[in-house]
Amino acid sequence: MAYQLLNGKEISAQIKSEIAEEVRQIIRNGGKQPHLAAILIGNDGASETYVAHKIKACEQAGFKSSLFRFKENISEQKLLDKIKEINADDNIDGLIVQLPLPEHISEEKVIETVDPKKDVDGFHPVNAGRMTLGLPTYIPATPKGILELLKRNNIEISGKHCVIIGRSNIVGKPLSILLSQKNETGNATVTLCHSRTKNLKEISLQADILIAAIGKKEFLTADMVKKDAIVIDVGIHRVKSDKTKSGWKLKGDVKFGEVAGKCSYITPVPGGVGPMTIVSLLQNTLAASKKEIYG
Numbered sequence: 650m651a652y653q654l655l656n657g658k659e660i661s662a663q664i665k666s667e668i669a670e671e672v673r674q675i676i677r678n679g680g681k682q683p684h685l686a687a688i689l690i691g692n693d694g695a696s697e698t699y700v701a702h703k704i705k706a707c708e709q710a711g712f713k714s715s716l717f718r719f720k721e722n723i724s725e726q727k728l729l730d731k732i733k734e735i736n737a738d739d740n741i742d743g744l745i746v747q748l749p750l751p752e753h754i755s756e757e758k759v760i761e762t763v764d765p766k767k768d769v770d771g772f773h774p775v776n777a778g779r780m781t782l783g784l785p786t787y788i789p790a791t792p793k794g795i796l797e798l799l800k801r802n803n804i805e806i807s808g809k810h811c812v813i814i815g816r817s818n819i820v821g822k823p824l825s826i827l828l829s830q831k832n833e834t835g836n837a838t839v840t841l842c843h844s845r846t847k848n849l850k851e852i853s854l855q856a857d858i859l860i861a862a863i864g865k866k867e868f869l870t871a872d873m874v875k876k877d878a879i880v881i882d883v884g885i886h887r888v889k890s891d892k893t894k895s896g897w898k899l900k901g902d903v904k905f906g907e908v909a910g911k912c913s914y915i916t917p918v919p920g921g922v923g924p925m926t927i928v929s930l931l932q933n934t935l936a937a938s939k940k941e942i943y944g
Contacts, residue, residue, distance in 0.1 A: 652912040653802075654921075655881070657794070660801050661924035665710050668931050672711035675939075683938035684713040685769065685930075686735050688746045690728070690754075691721035695887070696747045703745070706927045712934060715741065725754045729762050736764040743769035743934035748819075766943045769933035772818070780823060783830050785942050787933045792824040794925025795860070795881055796834040804858075804879060804914065807836035812853050814869070814902075815862035816843040820883055824860065849873075861902035871907040879914045883922050 676682055685707055689700050700716065707714035717731060735744050744767045750756050760768075765775040771787040779786035788796075799806060811828045815821040821841060828837040837858070842849050844863070853859055853873040861869045862883035874880060884902025892898070901918030909915050916922055936942055 652909050653914050655798050655802055655879075655914050655916045656920065657798055657916060657922055657925040658920040660798060661794075661928040663801075664797070664928045665706065665931065668710045668928075668935055671935065676711070681938060682711065682713050683743075683934050684715070684741050685743045685745070685934045686715045686717065686741045688717045688719070688728070688731065688735075688744070690719045690723060690747070691751060693749070696749075700747050702923075702927055703930060706931055707934075710931050710935075712931065721751050723751075723754075725758065728754060729758065732759065732762045736762075736767060741767065742938040743767055743930075745770050745930070767937060769930060769937055771823070771933065777818075777823070781826055783832070787936070787942065788827065788929070789819055789823045790926045790929040790933065791820045791862075791883060791922060792827055793929040793932070794922060794927075795824060795883075796827060797929065798881075798916070798922070798925050799858075799879075800834055802914065806834060806858070809837045809857040810840070810855055811837040811858040811860065812840045812842060812856035813860045813862060814842045814846075814849070814853065815860075815864065815883070816841055817862065817864075820862040821860075824862075863902055865902060866900050867902070867904040869903040869908060871904070871911055874908055874911045876911055877913040878911065880908060880912050880916070881922065882916050882918050885918060885923060 687700055689696060704714045735741055744763055746759050760772045763773055765773045768776050769787050771789040776786045780788055813821050813825055825839045825841040828835055829839045840852055842852055850873050854875050856878055858879045859874060860881040864884060866886040880903055882901035882903040886900045887897045888900050890898040899919045
């Protein structure tokens, strides 16, 4: 059986136009234009790219966006004060602080300072707790995007064995909770693997849905995948290439060339999970501007 690509680029464009239409309707009815603020510290190339994509997506969806840039050496206190100032600004609906942060700044303090009502990344302990309990909340963008990608491709999750490789607070852990919840994008049996899992290959070979989010380039190989499995590649790595104009190309956590032949469905890199992550952030910001979660 030939594999099918789970095309995140296509589906995210679809969702973006649905959001844009809703925003036009809100503004026509005298409502407020959704407004997303982003904080970017330093000049990390990957972070610059992600933030640029997010701002462009805001434009396409009819949102207002504000970017606050700071130098690498900004003091922790100055950053926390800026977050509090944005928290108090009623014109701003959602706030994201682009990670990773410089070493002298506590990620934990930054995440906890963002108002849960504006935490469209879904990282605040209040939102993480609400998600764990199955209450309405902002779901972290990458897990949310993955669930949407499966749903819009009519892939049945209920009763399936999902194996996730990687236990980060941003992807692996929340995704393991969401996939096992009692709802239409859940009801799976989930195994969460990581760098200390001893019989990883044995477990991954049992997966109906296999999610690679370990952050290691081309880690998942064909001998770890059972026939007709669904493979979701969350990884993104820049690799030097003399075949592209930019001088580099993107690879994932999955060795696509050899794994694809064994799958029923697989996400490409780029164009798979990445665009879905950005569009999920827009969905969360729209929900924040409509006060859907916290009223």
